[in-house]
């Protein structure tokens with residue numbers, strides 16, 4: 001929970017856009033989660049630990065209202081927790097836009113505005129070349145782990161054409177399926193799938209190292225985009241039902257291109273200074289779970 005929230009707070013432009021629309025969400029009962037998350041932001045630098053504890057307790061309660069799997073105190077998946085929060089905020093957007101319109105104001109969903117991108121899936125018949133396309137919105141992508149590979153390579157693997165059995169009108173039954181980015185988001189959240197089920201349905205962790213680089217190139221139908229690494233959430237431990245999450249993120253007081261390269265490592269109550277360079281170096285050595293680029 002701590003790693004996911006700290007990582008989210010690292011996205012300063014996103015957080016700014018949530019805060020700046022307070023007049024819309026502040027009094028709406030349904031928007032309790034947004035209020036509780038901003039409470040965390042407001043006591044982020046406080047030395048009063050009871051204040052922080054209260055803010056965390058109430059945000060966990062707010063998330064769990066619609067996602068009861070987070071009600072208990074057992075080990076959970078950081079990626080699931082983070083995407084649940086983002087989905088819940090996104091689901092409020094229609095309601096908040098309505099509330100804003102009634103008061104002659106406007107509301108832009110910060111998740112839609114910063115994290116959501118559109119993927120296009122194209123199926124091509126190998127016999128006649130007939131194509132069909134479908135577009136879908138995503139707030140993050142889950143990539144298969146390429147042992148010893150880089151995130152760039154894992155993304156390339158994801159975008160590669162795969163074979164598909166499909167019966168075409170022409171009589172052919174071999175097609176190819178390919179995903180491409182139709183649009184790009186300001187922040188790109190990538191999840192590296194370190195956990196998988198064995199043929200005996202045991203949850204297993206892949207501990208292979210991954211090469212972390214500061215920049216990631218993503219091509220889309222609109223334009224190519226360069227992303228700079230802003231935050232990494234890592235799972236430490238050997239299994240899927242145990243271990244501990246830590247996160248590293250660009251220091252919220254600095255810019256991504258600041259030559260000081262100051263980052264913070266969030267390990268529950270312990271926050272230590274580090275640099276982006278050493279996060280990439282250590283990330284390659286320590287078995288990590290997921291990366292989040294922004």
Ligand SMILES: [Zn+2]
Nearest residue numbers: 125128168170
């Ligand atoms: Zn065909």
